[in-house]
């Protein structure tokens with residue numbers, strides 16, 4: 001595991017609740033995969049003590065971008081980092097998504113800030129000529145930040161929100177089954193950001209025999225496998241076992257995760 005002081009190239013508010021940070025990663029010599037995360041020190045002081053895990057939103061040759069939701073002390077401190085300062089990063093950490101280059105069409109199902117994690121899947125899929133369909137769910141239209149970014153990669157985006165009454169899980173399931181599945185044979189489902197949408201994704205994956213992958217979001221302490229703050233359960237061959245999201249994940253086979 002490596003720790004870096006990486007220069008911040010920009011850190012800007014992009015909607016009422018979301019910020020976008022671009023970090024120069026020239027000094028990072030390992031490859032970075034969609035679904036991996038960095039453990040970020042939010043401020044150059046003792047509090048907040050714990051780092052925050054942020055998955056990569058966009059992976060470029062010499063930069064990485066993060067899209068983050070400001071909801072607590074740590075992320076509020078992060079908004080105070082200005083261009084030209086450095087940010088203390090540990091990573092890249094964890095096991096990311098596997099994107100099979102033989103896939104033709106994949107389905108992304110994201111809720112809220114979960115889209116920040118799946119955007120990197122869309123980016124790599126685009127590079128591999130894989131067509132993506134995305135269901136983006138959010139509280140408000142303002143929170144559907146990554147829609148344009150995904151559309152830039154040729155992703156076919158369906159937007160659902162609480163604000164306009166379209167984000168109910170049953171309605172989303174019907175949309176997937178009656179519209180998406182009628183148009184495309186889906187090779188893989190990728191999901192992140194909502195337990196209820198993930199449960200629905202797991203069920204339709206089982207029902208239609210489509211493999212899937214899920215990025216789990218858990219509170220983390222060390223992000224190195226030592227503190228067990230991030231344990232969740234998976235099922236393998238009928239046996240439930242505990243895994244650490246930080247080092248065994250955060251990406252797991254959708255069919256195995258106990259939701």
Ligand code: FES
Pocket residue numbers: 219220221222223224225226227228229230231244245246247
């Ligand atoms: Fe410490 Fe995962 S965060 S074991």
